[in-house]
Amino acid sequence: MTQPILQIEDLRTHFFTDRGEIPAVDGVSLHVHAGEVLGVVGESGCGKSVTSLSVLRLIPSPPGKIVGGAIRFKERDILRLKEREMRGIRGNAISMIFQEPMTSLNPLFTVGQQIREAVSAHRGLGKKEARAHTVDMLRKVGIPRPESIIDEYPHQLSGGMRQRVMIAMAISCGPELLIADEPTTALDVTIQAQILDLIRRLNEENGTAVMMITHDLGVVAEMCDRVAVMYAGKVVEEGTVRHIFKNPLHPYTQGLIQSVPRMNEQRRRLFSIPGHVPILHTQMRGCRFADRCQHVMPACYEQLPELVELEAGHRSRCLLHEVKFKEDVV
């Protein structure tokens, strides 16, 4: 693995609301290598979707605004591009699939028209070529009878089919990075299995890098090479999928993994993390997880821990590590 194709550095995306400034993404740094699948996991409100929308500069403004940081895509700083240049990247080099395939497709246009829009805009294909390319794409994502589906409207398709159409649209220009924001959350498990299989094939066959935003730890374990765990606008742990599942270091990651019921074992009681996610504001001090943490120390309320590398490629943001580190040195 060489230079990452996407590098997010200290990203801060805030929302300015009636109730004050909300730091939804509060200093997030992430990177995605070419051909890699990065999972970004966390619960609702942790900032994972806002991070992904920031990459494509799709944050609704107002109320949202990227107030700091840098996003480099192949050495270009996305945050400094003109809107026109940005349009050349969206749907072309970076594309995105969303959770709700019904609301993210335009109900007034046929499937074919919507996919064609991207190819005509970015590839300058003529009408006939664009149609042929669209049929190819639909076939590639496993849509039966693509020649007739191309002229259907989104409401005529099932949820799984719509998600396939979204994916066909997203890959129509051969993106180098695919951002998938909860791509299977609205789908049933048997359909989810089909869609995950499709995304994995795209990754393996075309080398498309994938940034997979999800709350489902099962999907992460199955799909991802590396994982970033987010909590309250910050990355709390980052590592390979094996690091995260076999040797989680942050108390939040540990709690999260233990609280999921599993099919291959029976526990009488599930582990549960007490309390709930804090309401974000700009005056927060200390560790965001302190209130719910079973290892909390007085210092946790005062000092925000750094994201420290504890073994190669495995970073965690917790004061416990620093205490332990000092003990080890002594």
Place this chain on the structure above:
Amino acid sequence: MSEPLLQVEHLKKYYPIERKWFGKQGAVVKAVDDISFSVMQGETFGLVGESGCGKSTTGRALLRLIEPTGGQVRFDGTELTALSAKELRMKRRDMQIVFQDPFSSLDPRHTVQRILEEPLIVHGIGDRQERQRMIRELTDVVGLAQSHLQRYPHQFSGGQRQRIGIARALSLRPKLIVADEPVSALDVSIQSQVINLLQDLQEEFGLTYLFIAHDLSVVKHISDRIAVMYLGRIVEIAEKDKLYSAPRHPYTQALLSAVPEPDPDMRRARILLQGEVPSPADAPVGCAFHTRCPKVMDICRARRPELAETGEGHLAACHLYPDTLQEDERIHS
């Protein structure tokens, strides 16, 4: 766990989608198509399936929150389907429901106090003071604070709202609670809190649960026995360990293999089902699963398999298990 508290027999719920035309029967959607099962006293019975399989309709039809088209439901010795509206209301004390969406199932204009008191008033339980005492007790039991009682639902998070919904269901000390996807809308860390709460309450109050969900890991964790539904029918019923270790029906096998496990070492061989669930308005003839079944045979296209014993209380509706076939033929000959 001796006798059934709830016995459902040949339950059906059909929705007309076309008007009747000069006595000609219009087309119907068979949301629940002739299902039978029983739930033992103190048991947690899981009902799983994908969207549109009829699991929620089953839960509602057996409580008569929607009127079933046919079949019998026996609950605690009473034939529910034969009760008048008034008798049914009295019986409702013993059977309650917890809904999936904690946002739309609580009245936004009522305080928590009022939400919890209403069932007690309706059933004429206690005087004002006694009701207050009961409500305070309930809030303790489900892990809410007394100070929460004067607040409105929108002031709570999803997990807390679900606690309010559970407290409401519990207020009449029911025997049976139908829990319809009670944790699906919740985040992982909150989900485990609510699951633990449901289990604690079951122990404390001797509750029987009908637990409806699409998440197979959650259902396995909480249930004793599980029924799998597909297109309005039950395809398999078994004790959970048997169901998960040795599923009989090809649909159950595919369903279980499709669940991603939160363990990177567990990448299993997967049975990828082709295509999608057919429309229930136009369900396939014979076995409803035959259009997607990897083990389909000729008979599956012709004759609907009955749910039959395949050994040790493990029931499956599949022609692969010849017992089913023989029995079927015995009936026909």
